[in-house]
Amino acid sequence: MRSSIAPSRRAMCRLLGGLLVMACVASPPHAAPSYPGDRPIRFIVPFGVGGLADISLRLVAQKMSEHFGEKIIVENRPGAGGIVAASAVLNAPPDGYTLAVFANGTAISKSLFKLPFDPEKDFAPISTVAYFDLLLLTNPKGKIGSVADLLAEGKRRQLILGTINPGSTQNLSAELFRSTAGLNAIIVPFRTTADVMSALVRGDIDVAFESYAALKGPIDAGTVQPIAATGDKRSSWLPQVPTVKESGLPDYDVTGWNALFAPAGTPPEVIQLLNRQLAEVLQLPDLRQRFENLGTEARSSTPEEMGAILHRDVGKWAAVIKQAGIQPQ
CATH class of the missing domain: 3.40.190.150 (Bordetella uptake gene, domain 1)
Structure with a gap:
């Protein structure tokens, strides 16, 4: 009687042991959660x-x-x-x-x-x-309606370019434009974009360098006029505005x-x-x-x-x- 029961016990132990191994392989109890898990x-x-x-x-x-x-x-x-x-x-x-x-x-x-x-x-x-690109913006009531106008005006007198603070992308984009074009111009930094726009509307500066996102309202309202975009291709949000490259300065790209x-x-x-x-x-x-x-x-x-x-x-x-x-x- 004892000998007939023992093999069944051994078989049961082997079966349970195999199932335990399979369970451990399938679901490691200490496995690290996959990234990112529940953490923010x-x-x-x-x-x-x-x-x-x-x-x-x-x-x-x-x-x-x-x-x-x-x-x-x-x-x-x-x-x-x-x-x-x-x-x-x-x-x-x-x-x-x-x-x-x-x-x-x-x-x-x-x-x-x-x-x-x-x-x-x-x-x-x-x-x-x-x-995104930046824009060269002018006063629609002024004489400068294109990059060609800007370069021609720069041959007659010293121009004033307005940007936000020194070292900003806008400010350095103006620096790069001045050097690329060989333009007779000074660059005047302002504290805020609103200050730049006010100076442009008053006629204190000839050109402003700023993004569409920052001046979307005044641009869409026609208060200021974009004459060129700084990127390597025209943007889908202002497709009518040419790039600086198209406008005669092929080496300029910001x-x-x-x-x-x-x-x-x-x-x-x-x-x-x-x-x-x-x-x-x-x-x-x-x-x-x-x-x-x-x-x-x-x-x-x-x-x-x-x-x-x-x-x-x-x-x-x-x-x-x-x-x-x-x-x-």
């Missing part, structure tokens, strides 16, 4: 609430949450040439949960400020998010961008996942239309392409800053 992802924006980068990234965060179920928090850390925002990201673990929003101003900052970090070495690119970066050392698989998700949401028709209404184009890239863009712009703006005689702060 933070986008750290180096600008205040309501700006172009802030609005763009909030739209992206919303779409990523809707499509992938991720919780994304947008935090604004303006100030000190992007140092505050970048430091917040670098002080967090490189695990993909704290990401930096860079802009073309980040490339400018490398030469303009004595940064406690290197944006090219201390961060890993994920993807571009948006592209394209602004916003992008997402991670701290260096972030796992490559996390960067690739975020890159794929960004590429997907940036193709959504409703998001692309929202971007276009803001005067910007939704456009993704590979991490390698974004790294090349940053490197190119660091060199480009370093040369402009040097030629303009602007000292690092």
